[in-house]
Amino acid sequence: MADGTTTIDRLTPVTKRIDRAAIRLYAELTDDFNPIHVDPDFAATTPMKGIIAHGLLSVNLLWQSVRRSLGEAAVSDATLDIRFLRPVREDDVVTAGGQRRVDGDGYDVWIDNQHGETVIAGRIRHGAGRAAS
Amino acid sequence: MHLFDTLQEGTAFGAQELHLSDALMQRWTSLYPDDPPDGRIPAGMIAVATMRAYSDLVVPRPPGNIHGSQRYEMLRRPAVGERLTTRIACAGKELKRDRRWVHFDTETVGEDGTPCFRGRMTILWAA
Numbered sequence: 001m002a003d004g005t006t007t008i009d010r011l012t013p014v015t016k017r018i019d020r021a022a023i024r025l026y027a028e029l030t031d032d033f034n035p036i037h038v039d040p041d042f043a044a045t046t047p048m049k050g051i052i053a054h055g056l057l058s059v060n061l062l063w064q065s066v067r068r069s070l071g072e073a074a075v076s077d078a079t080l081d082i083r084f085l086r087p088v089r090e091d092d093v094v095t096a097g098g099q100r101r102v103d104g105d106g107y108d109v110w111i112d113n114q115h116g117e118t119v120i121a122g123r124i125r126h127g128a129g130r131a132a133s
Numbered sequence: 134m135h136l137f138d139t140l141q142e143g144t145a146f147g148a149q150e151l152h153l154s155d156a157l158m159q160r161w162t163s164l165y166p167d168d169p170p171d172g173r174i175p176a177g178m179i180a181v182a183t184m185r186a187y188s189d190l191v192v193p194r195p196p197g198n199i200h201g202s203q204r205y206e207m208l209r210r211p212a213v214g215e216r217l218t219t220r221i222a223c224a225g226k227e228l229k230r231d232r233r234w235v236h237f238d239t240e241t242v243g244e245d246g247t248p249c250f251r252g253r254m255t256i257l258w259a260a
Contacts (some may be wrong), residue, residue, distance in 0.1 A: 014167075025164050029157075030184035035196050046197050055200040056184065060165055060177030067176070075176040076210045083202040 011069040011098035011107060014061040018053045018092050026057040052087035058111050058120060061096035066107070066124060069098075074126055082109070082122030094119065134193050137226060137233040137258045144223040149186040151217045157181070158213055173210040183239045183252045186219040191237070195260035201234060204253040211249050217241050224253065233258040 016022075027033050035042035036052055043051045059082065067075045088094055088111075098109035106125035110118050151157075153174055161178060162168055168175035183205075211217055224236040239252040 022164060025160065029160060029164070029181050031188040032184050033188075034198060036199065042196065048199075052199075054184075056177075056180040056203065059180065059203070060168075060175065063176035064165070064167060072171070076173075076207060078176075079204070079206045081202075081204045084200055 007100060007104075008069055009100045011065045011096075011109070013095050013097045014065045014068065015093060015095040016058070016061055018057060018088050018090065018094060020051070020090050022057065023051065023053050023090065026054050030054065030056070048087055051090050053089070053092070055084040055088070055120065058088055058094045058096070061094065061111060062098070062109050062120075062124070065096045065098060065109075070126075078124055078126050080109075080122065080124045082120050084120055086113070086117055086119040088113065088119050092119075098124070134195060134260075135191060136195065136260055137228075137235065140223055140226055140235055140258075142223055142225045146186075146190040146221045146223075148218050148220045149182075149189055151182045151185060151219065153178075153211060153213050153215050153217065155213070173212055176207060176210060179205050179207065179241075179250050179252070182217050182219045182241045182250075183221075183254070186221045186239055187237060187254065190221055195258065197259035199257040199259075200254065201257050202255040206251045208248050208250055209243075211243055216244050217249060226258075233260075 023037055027038050037054055040051055063075050093114040094111050096111045098107040100107050106123055109122055109124050111120040113119050219239055219241040221237055221239045224238040226235045235256050235258045237254050241249045243249050
């Protein structure tokens with residue numbers, strides 16, 4: 001594993017299936033029982049037309065991707081800034097990854113679903129680099 | 134009920150304690166078995182502290198809120214066994230294209246009061 005000062009162009013992808021059991025467990029971990037995540041009948045009445053996963057459930061895959069690629073220091077001193085672009089639905093398979101920015105100031109990061117749609121996107125910066133934000 | 138019209142910038146909702154117990158860590162790793170046990174919490178567990186503060190302190194909320202964006206500043210990864218305290222406050226709200234957005238700031242400190250992480254979450258408010 002690389003240390004936190006290593007620079008590579010592309011982060012190691014990390015993939016996970018987001019099934020109902022995972023959504024339920026994440027609700028218990030975060031105390032977030034918003035019915036849009038855990039109540040199929042309620043969720044069906046919303047514009048989402050069904051259960052969606054907690055956005056942050058998938059975000060741990062980004063942290064894992066950064067850690068695997070850049071080392072422990074890269075997650076212990078970092079700023080992650082993300083937007084949730086599309087819902088992650090039950091049984092979606094999501095993959096987190098990232099690409100070093102051309103300006104060298106951190107990495108553009110994303111999470112895609114099994115259809116190739118980006119569901120979460122943003123940027124991570126480390127150490128002194130984030131001070132400029 | 135905290136409705137968009139009644140939420141006020143600057144409102145503090147209090148503090149929430151979280152014990153990073155072995156039992157909590159076991160539940161986390163049952164969901165994410167690839168997170169390595171190194172005596173400190175995986176970075177993704179920031180969300181456990183901050184979302185519990187939001188879920189338990191910003192109540193009652195209208196059902197159906199949706200997380201729009203999130204910023205996390207990780208300052209240090211707390212050790213397993215620590216007790217964290219997270220404070221949450223309303224950082225503002227805005228109406229854009231008929232959508233109600235509410236911003237919350239969180240700050241989480243360890244037992245000795247040193248900061249562990251800070252966050253800014255933006256929520257699409259349902260009502």
